[in-house]
Amino acid sequence: MTDQQLRDRYAIIELCTRMAWHLDHCEWDQLVDLFTDEIRLDYTSLNGGEPVTLPRKDVIGKWRSNREGLQATQHLLSNHLVTVDGATAHTTAMFQATHLLPNPFGGPTWTLGGEYRYGLVRTADGWRISALTMNILWADGNRHIRDLALQDG
Template identity: 55%
Template sequence: MSTLEIIETCTRMAWHADQREWDRLETVFADKVTLDYTSLNGGEPAVLTPRQIVDAWSATLGGFDATQHLITNHLVDIDGDRAVCTAAFQATHRLATPHGSPLWTLGGNYRFDLAHTAGGWRITGVVMTATWADGNQNLLALAAARS
């Protein structure tokens, strides 16, 4: 049962972000989360609270007309009250624009670190490794400017 709960927690992260269910998104995270999106943005991983994650993601993703993050091929390793879930993803972002394609799609892998808490499995870390992209990456900046 734990494997399914872990997969559902990781899936809920994407679902709540795509549905703009910001309060529900906050519930999938532990009190402190290490986010590593350096394969896309450079820089260093950041340690954030769930509220900081939601504030950042709503400011960016909220500017798109639609997003769809598909997460698949989950592999789960459980060690007591800790777990690692690796999975493939494809994230499509849509924003109508007079300049260039309205779509930007990114693909790659996620590594989720999770801890079992009194409230269930919670994400303590996310490493997103982008392996390919297609379309208009400028949509990311345009969406952030709209929020």
């Protein structure tokens, strides 16, 4: 690999990791600079429906409303595969996302495992995420905590 390829790979993996970190720590303002103005989201493996393209403020707002009703989340990423093609890139990473909400209606955790697929573009300010696909491979625990979090959040 060339020095530029190594720098791009590091920057892209760091960007994807920061997305998970800022989400878990409710650092909403820090998420803004990680994305393009619009983001193509594909959560069909979780919610059904069709992929959507939304302004980043709407995506961050939705994540915020989903997260703030929970006591905690932890998104772990690993096994990044990065492909750079000029000013665009694609990355796949395995994820495990645990959601915590103690409640009287079942277990306190809901954990998802699978793959994230990121689409990225190189901008004057560095790499930015332009697309995110969640492909769930397994789930465990109490999915209903998501609904409870939205009621209380």
